[in-house]
Amino acid sequence: MTNVARQLIESHLLSGEMTPGQEIGLRIDQTLTQDATGTLVMLELEAMGLDRARTEVSVQYVDHNLLQTDAKNAEDHLFLRSAARRWGLWFSQAGNGVSHPAHMQHFGRPGATMVGSDSHTPAAGSLGMLAIGVGGLEVAMAIAGEPLYLVMPEIWGVRLTGELPPWVSAKDVILEMLRRDGVSGGRNRIIEYHGPGLSQLSAMDRHVIANMGAELGATTTVFPADEAVRSFLRAHGREDDFTELLATDADDPATWDRTDEIDLGTLEPLVAAPSSPGNVQTVRAAAGREISQVVVGSSANPGLRDFGMVAAMLAGRRTAPGLSFDVNPTSRNMLQDLTRMGATFDLIGAGARLHQAGCMGCIGMGQAPATGTNSLRTMPRNFPGRSGTSDDSVWLCSPETAAASGLTGVITDPRDWAETAGMAYPTIELPDRATVNRAMLEEPLPPAEAAAIELVKGENIATLPDLTPMPHHLAGPVMIKLGDDVSTDEISPAGARALPFRSNIPKLADFVFDAIDPDYSVRAAAHDGPHVIVGGENYGQGSSREHAAIAPYYLGLRLVLAKSFARIHWQNLVNFGILPLEFTDPGDYDSVAAGDELRLSDVPDTLGGHHELTVHNATRDEDYPARHRLSARQVEMVLAGGLIPLLRTT
Structure with a gap:
């Protein structure tokens, strides 16, 4: 009786025993850093005197600090590029995309471990990886070839049955988890999804659920590497990276430290009210509240299907008067495919504002809403002030709810909108082969060339503060x-x-x-x-x-x-x-x-x-x-x- 999480841990275990509550050390295969946290990681590598990255793959993304209102962010980007070149990391340039879906597309592989200096790193669990969000210093240690130490979590098995009804999607699954268990229900636990309901969830659907497992406080989220994962890798030209990884005896309660079950067929559209991802209610309970902004995108709903659904609902229509309908593509590849499908034309024609590929409003870099108004977003978090407006009112929802509400100007259950509009639930036809564009990805330099690189430090790049011993008293x-x-x-x-x-x-x-x-x-x-x-x-x-x-x-x-x-x-x-x-x-x-x-x-x-x-x-x-x-x-x-x-x- 072995679940996927224990298989991943056992194959990378360097020290300790897999007993919940005990400290273990794990070998780490991959690392992910982004620009909002990566600058400190690179300064830490410098302080450690590292010669070169000792991981299978380490990637530095630029996806957060994209607004260049002065020289500071641009200087950070130059510093990060020079650091990636110096220590043998891949470098993903600004505009290439949000780190989590981009990493899935280019580097993620079943059976691997990864740490990232971003709490939504567990999104890669959608591919059958053990991916854990940690502090930057622990990522620096992993880049240097050191183990990750953590307390062995419990494994929480969540069995999925049934089929999602029309107008309900993966975002509603994780919102249901938050409705049940709140923002601390996953603390010291790995959540592993299994059961017959997985068959209709694509790898990118699973990404939505794994990404927001962070909002439950979970150590990480894990899915099996099955045919859905093989299909995703095949579409991105990487089927050779597929390794099947399945739980054995998954339906035996003894396989898990804790169990739960969700009948997907019973779910309905949900929304998280201000100002916590745990404030979950039905969309119908919140319906009728006026909104001034809708934002579609972020690592929480990054798939081509998510944007395609919004485009299908908006096609031939107009967004509500006075409402800002913002679309943040999550990767350059996805934007190319969205355009190839004709969906970009439908979004722009309906009044959507198309922004660059990146996190943007999710981290408060632009797209701040007006004070005293409601902003409806497909993002993972709505903590107070995170949007960039100190007295904000941010709601979290699915793409279907975002589109329906953007068309009416008030929070609207997509089922009710569809009945009024006379629209059947769209079937989104995705291309068999996704665009694979690596133009904005720079490969690591050869060791001799990398050793000669000097770090580019602008005026805003400061050294780390001195860290002094703890006082005796x-x-x-x-x-x-x-x-x-x-x-x-x-x-x-x-x-x-x-x-x-x-x-x-x-x-x-x-x-x-x-x-x-x-x-x-x-x-x-x-x-x-x-x-x-x-x-x-x-x-x-x-x-x-x-x-x-x-x-x-x-x-x-x-x-x-x-x-x-x-x-x-x-x-x-x-x-x-x-x-x-x-x-x-x-x-x-x-x-x-x-x-x-x-x-x-x-x-x-x-x-x-x-x-x-x-x-x-x-x-x-x-x-x-x-x-x-x-x-x-x-x-x-x-x-x-x-x-x-x-x-x-x-």
């Missing part, structure tokens, strides 16, 4: 107290204001918690010494950006005491020498106030001896039992001041 004020489900978007914001400074930590630090408490960075910078953050449940959910750890570190953060943490952010804190502790009794959270001084004595002895410890509130003369989940290796890392200082001492 840690004491500092609670600089800010936060609630549940605080996202990394809220810690280190996206958008056109902050993103251009991703390679300049001193400047980026000015934006930390800008949407929640704009004075945080001022107070923290003025304080002489370390400080503490207190958080609620699921602290640090969302994006993998390690900037949400290193920018607060630059301001003096050394301890986060929370009810619980999201996986990637927890690891990022450890990587940069910040101690993540959890309240043993979540009720103690209520006893702490901003401004209280918290103390932790004899840190090396306390962390090294056991997982239970005591945090003292000197202001209130109270003690709070707490725990850490650090392995012995991670304790060394925190005490050294992070992974980079630890490497320098070994």
